[in-house]
Structures are given as structure tokens and as C-alpha cells.
Amino acid sequence: MHVSVKLYSILVKYMPENAASYPIPEGASLSHLIRALDIPEKIHKGLVVFVNGRIVKDLDTNLADRDEVKMFIAIGGG
Amino acid sequence: MPPDLDERIRRLARKPVSVCPDAAGRSVISVKDIARLSAEVGMAGKALALRALKMGIIPERYVRNMDTLSPADQVRLLKSHAAVIGLGGLGGTVTEILARAGVGTLTLVDHDSFEDHNLNRQIMSSEANLGESKADVAMKRVQEIDHFLDVHVHGGYLSEENAHVLVQGADVIVDCLDSIPARFVLQRIAGETDRPFVSAAVAGMSAHVMTIFPGDPGLEVLYGNPLDAPEKGIETVIGTLPQTAIMTAGIEGSEVIKVLLNKGRPIRGGILMIDLQENSFELMTLD
Known part of the structure; x- marks a missing residue:
């Protein structure tokens, strides 16, 4: 199956070339996708992930074909 | 509040000179006039600005907030x-x-x-x-x-x-x-x-x-x-x-x-x- 992936801020460097239709195994989880994108483990905790516009806190959530995944990173500057 | 306060505010009010030709015909009162009146009658400038707004006279400093903000909105912000x-x-x-x-x-x-x-x-x-x-x-x-x-x-x-x-x-x-x-x-x-x-x-x-x-x-x-x-x-x-x-x-x-x-x-x-x-x-x- 395929999902669309959009990454923001410091995550932009992990955007794959085929982000608009990124292949992942059937029923793969968000954490599978995050690992496949090579996003380093140390920043996983700060990820703020939205699937189809809604926040998803549990990275074990399974994705569905054509899901739209957007990932930001929490920031704290004032 | 001095008994003639509204009259004094009204006397200081004028039509805006330049901008906002469409300010619904409202009168304005300047920062300097509010400050002068505040010193004369011993009332806080904010209280005078609120009084003017309630009379439909806009403190000129807020005239470019109109009409995205109404005079009532301006009163609410001031409070x-x-x-x-x-x-x-x-x-x-x-x-x-x-x-x-x-x-x-x-x-x-x-x-x-x-x-x-x-x-x-x-x-x-x-x-x-x-x-x-x-x-x-x-x-x-x-x-x-x-x-x-x-x-x-x-x-x-x-x-x-x-x-x-x-x-x-x-x-x-x-x-x-x-x-x-x-x-x-x-x-x-x-x-x-x-x-x-x-x-x-x-x-x-x-x-x-x-x-x-x-x-x-x-x-x-x-x-x-x-x-x-x-x-x-x-x-x-x-x-x-x-x-x-x-x-x-x-x-x-x-x-x-x-x-x-x-x-x-x-x-x-x-x-x-x-x-x-x-x-x-x-x-x-x-x-």
C-alpha cells in the first residue's frame, strides 16, 4: 500500500523522493514508517504526527492505504 | 464625574481630518485632548476614553481599528x-x-x-x-x-x-x-x-x-x-x-x-x- 508523507521543519531532510506515494507493507504502523524514513530514534519522542489531519499519539497505530501522514516536531522557544 | 463631562468631551470631538472617510460619520477625540481633559477633571485617561466611546466618539488612536472592531468591541478591550x-x-x-x-x-x-x-x-x-x-x-x-x-x-x-x-x-x-x-x-x-x-x-x-x-x-x-x-x-x-x-x-x-x-x-x-x-x-x- 502507499501513503503520502509530508515532513516539516528539521524533518524535511528525511523526506523521501516518492513522498506523495510512499510504499509501505500492508497494515504497517506509524513507527514502521518513521523507521523506514530513517528519522533518528533520539527525536522520535518529540514527533507530532497527524494522519488525515488528526493527531495520532500512539506510534503503533496501523496505517491504511492512501493515508496522509504529516510529521512535525514539538518546539518550545518563546 | 463632573456634571458637564459629556459636554466637554463633545466640545473636543471633531471629524477625522484625513483617513477613514467612511468611519460612519463618527467624531474622534485626540490623544492630546484626552490627556488635557484628564488633567483638568482629575479622571484617568482610560475612563475618559471609555466615556467617549460610549457617546459614539472614537479616541482617534483607535480609529483605524474601526470597523473591524466596533466601538463596543473597543470598550470591551479597554475593560x-x-x-x-x-x-x-x-x-x-x-x-x-x-x-x-x-x-x-x-x-x-x-x-x-x-x-x-x-x-x-x-x-x-x-x-x-x-x-x-x-x-x-x-x-x-x-x-x-x-x-x-x-x-x-x-x-x-x-x-x-x-x-x-x-x-x-x-x-x-x-x-x-x-x-x-x-x-x-x-x-x-x-x-x-x-x-x-x-x-x-x-x-x-x-x-x-x-x-x-x-x-x-x-x-x-x-x-x-x-x-x-x-x-x-x-x-x-x-x-x-x-x-x-x-x-x-x-x-x-x-x-x-x-x-x-x-x-x-x-x-x-x-x-x-x-x-x-x-x-x-x-x-x-x-x-
Whole structure:
């Protein structure tokens, strides 16, 4: 199956070339996708992930074909 | 109130000379005339501005707020109180916006003093005031903009112990802090005291803004469990650019004004994620 992936801020460097239709195994989880994108483990905790516009806190959530995944990173500057 | 006050205000009112030919035929009264009348009758300038607005005479300093804001909105803002906590990249500009918009009472809190590394984005910092307390500079700035406003400042830390007292009387609490644990303290106080809480954060060319009412999903969706939250985010690595801080403060100020006026649609039940590198403004849903 395929999902669309959009990454923001410091995550932009992990955007794959085929982000608009990124292949992942059937029923793969968000954490599978995050690992496949090579996003380093140390920043996983700060990820703020939205699937189809809604926040998803549990990275074990399974994705569905054509899901739209957007990932930001929490920031704290004032 | 002097018995002839309304008549004296009416005598000072005039038609606006230049701008706003479409100001619905309203009369205006100048800053100088309000100040003069204030000295003559011994009433606060803010009270005179409120009286004029109720008579349909617009203090000229607010004429360009019309008609996006109505005279009744302007009255409501003048009677409102916002507590701005953190007076750096976000808080300095938020304070400037709220003062210019005419929010009548401001509580401004920051323990810090201006340093060289603030100059890239903190609108109240200048070479001349390096080393000065941010709270004192902010107070001076607000009084320069509008000496009729009531301003309370605190130049110390916000803590569990003093937070309740510092934000006492505020209609809205504005989080412009740079410490994630302190943001949680402020959010908890807002919830406990049943007040809306506007929160923003910046780093590099990215930012997020949310408006949280008591019971709404809050900062934990971003930062996780408060007990386990880091002190800072990626801003320690990627800094913050001026355009990000000032633009985000603009959105935060706008949220505060909408909340105070109960007008428009605040970023509630959601979060506005901004990435200026990509020109991306995404309003995402939290539930």
C-alpha cells in the first residue's frame, strides 16, 4: 500500500523522493514508517504526527492505504 | 464625574481630518485632548476614553481599528486584562500588539534582562537597553504607546507559588515562555482558574499556536507527560529567526483579541502548525 508523507521543519531532510506515494507493507504502523524514513530514534519522542489531519499519539497505530501522514516536531522557544 | 463631562468631551470631538472617510460619520477625540481633559477633571485617561466611546466618539488612536472592531468591541478591550508571561521573541511583540489594540490592563512577567543574543528577534530589545530588565523595558514601551493603559509588571520568575497571584484578574493568560515545564505550570493555573490560555512556540522557521479553553486538549499532546517533558525543544539547536517570532506573535496576539472579544474562530481543539520554509500553515485537529 502507499501513503503520502509530508515532513516539516528539521524533518524535511528525511523526506523521501516518492513522498506523495510512499510504499509501505500492508497494515504497517506509524513507527514502521518513521523507521523506514530513517528519522533518528533520539527525536522520535518529540514527533507530532497527524494522519488525515488528526493527531495520532500512539506510534503503533496501523496505517491504511492512501493515508496522509504529516510529521512535525514539538518546539518550545518563546 | 463632573456634571458637564459629556459636554466637554463633545466640545473636543471633531471629524477625522484625513483617513477613514467612511468611519460612519463618527467624531474622534485626540490623544492630546484626552490627556488635557484628564488633567483638568482629575479622571484617568482610560475612563475618559471609555466615556467617549460610549457617546459614539472614537479616541482617534483607535480609529483605524474601526470597523473591524466596533466601538463596543473597543470598550470591551479597554475593560479587558491580559497576562503575558514571557517577554522575549513572542511576548515582546504580543505586548506591543495588545497595547496598540487597546487592551486596557496588561500584566507582564519576565525574570530576564536583555542580552546580545536577543537582538535578532526581540522587538523590545535594543543596543541601548542591553542589561535592562525585560519587564521594566516592556512597561516603559507600553507607557510610551499608551500611557492610559494599566500595566503591572513582575521581573521575577513565574513559579508554582506565585503564578496564581501573578495572573490574578486576567481574562486571558498568554504563554510566551521558553521553558516547557513552566508552560505546563501556566496551563494548569489557567485550567484551575477557568481561564482561556493562548500558547505559542517558535524555533528556526517553524512555530505552533494553540488556544486552549479549560477542559480542551492542551500542551500534553505536543510535549507528552508534563512530568517527563524536556526543558527545551529544538530551538536550542536551530535558533529562532526574527520573521518567525514576529509573525507567530502576530497570530498569538490575534488569538488573544478574538478570545477577549468572543469574536471569530480561535484555534481551539486544534493546533496551527507553521513552517515558513515551506510556506505551510496547517490547522490540525486534536482529539
